[in-house]
Amino acid sequence: MMDELELLKKDWRQREEHLPRLTYEEIYKMIWKKSSSLVRWIFYISIIEFTLPHLLYLIPSVRDQGNFEFARRLGIEGWMMAMTVVQYTVAIYFIYQFYKRYREITVLDDAGQLMHRIFRTRRTVKHYVIFCLSMVLLIFLLFIIGMALDDNLVATLDLHGGAEEMDPKKLKLIVIGVVTVMGLLFTALMGLIYFLLYGLLTRKLKRNYWELKRMEA
Amino acid sequence: MNKELEHQFVTELENNQNIVHKVCSLYTDDRDSHNDLFQEITIQLWKAYPKFRGDSKFSTWMYRVALNTAITLYRKSKRRPQTRDYDSVIYKISTEQYDPTEEQHLKLMYSAIRQLGDIDKALVFLYLEEKNYSEIAETLGITEVNARVKMNRIKTKLRTIINP
Structure with missing residues (x-):
């Protein structure tokens, strides 16, 4: 009896006759279609991830009355400014790195190399996301420190509705507690969305x- | 110049389209996905075509791009209902086969191949295409020894399916 694998090879060759056949025109039309490859998806999603934190600043309430005014009253606006500058500088660096890596991806590499390059490109974005999340946590921390050092939190935060009558120490603890929980929740949520x-x-x-790696082990 | 390149490329692909169809038949389960993958491979081939130097055969070069697309780049666009009428080459029992045991064996082997992981499938595909181990290793980016070891394991597995 013929070896089964040789039989399989023979059969495989015979099957060629049953393959579909596309015409010149059908193939020609295909070369102008848009790719929906993984690399393209990674590119789009990375762009969203790069721009999302910055788009938040375009919302007027976040930019104007929000953080900076609040920071000014707490006396930490210098720190906030510095952190913003750092954030943008680092973002530009990451975008440059990402673009460089993205350009290096080529379908002409062997499968292992190609996958490795895709992971490296994606890792650049991951590091950027981790950096952004750390910055978010840091900003919350800055506010918490600012509030902890503030002697008149009621006036600074412009609180109403019975807050004036409360024990200032207790009030401070409650406010700091709420901000801490908010900060952690916000960071966790952002992180979850990114990594999911x-x-x-x-x-x-x-x-x-x-x-592939297991084969090499 | 560009028109000429387009014409050259489409003609080459038209003549060698079997390779792409075979990859599609291994990596997809229904006709729509088959066409989807074929299109994505075509786009990737066209994108890479200016870098194709012609120092290897067009078909040799196609294997790499087609498999890279199937293993790495291809994303199913959406879940589709399974179409039962799909007559992928791999399902179809060729009319040349008359021996019922042989036919049964082939059926079993093809269904076993379909259940393999993406990388193992690529190995089997290149093996069925009569590629030697150095080519297989080069396409996947593993060593020749590892390609050989892995392929032997798959072969044993396929044999035990038929002769338990």
Whole structure:
């Protein structure tokens, strides 16, 4: 009896006759269609991730009466300014790095190398996201320190509705507690959205990458 | 110049389209996905075509781009209801086969291949296409020894499916 695998090879060759066939025109039309490849998705999502934190500043309430006015009253506006400058500088650096890595991705590499490059590109964005989340936490921390050092929190925060009658120490603890919880929740939520998006996108890629790595082990 | 390049590319692909169809038949389950993947591979081939130097054969170069797309770049656009009427080559039992046991064996082997992971499928595909181990290793980015070891394991697995 013929070896089964040789039989399989033979059959595989015979199956060529049953393959679909596209015409010149059909193929020609295809080359102008838009790619929906993983790399393209990663590119779009990364752009959103890069711009999202900055778009928040375009909302007037966040920019004007919000953080900066509040920061001024707390006396931490110098710090806020410095952090904003740092944030933008680092963002530009990351965008440059990301673009450089993205350009390096080529379908002509071998499968292992290609996957590695995609992961590296994506890692750049991941580091940026971690940096942004750290900045968010830091800003909340700055506010908490500002409030802790403030002697007249009721006036600074312009609180009404019975807050004036409360024990200032107790009030301070409550406000700081609320801000801490808000800060942590906000960061966790942002982190969850980022990593969920990324995780879903690269699930197949990860599986195949590890399959390849296991072969080399 | 650009028109000429387009014409050259489409002609080459038209002549070698079997390779892409075979990859699609291994990596997709229904006709729509087959066409989707075919289109994505075509786009990737076209994007990379200016870098194709011609120092290897067009078909050799196609294997790499097609498999890279199937393994790495392709994303199913959306969940589709399973179409039962799909007559992928891999499901179809060729009319040349008369021996019922042989036919049964082939059926079993094809269904086993379909259940393999994406990378293992690529190995089997290149093996069925009569590629040697150095080419397989180069396409996937693993060492030749590892390609050989892995392929032997898959072969044993396929044999035990038929002769338990």
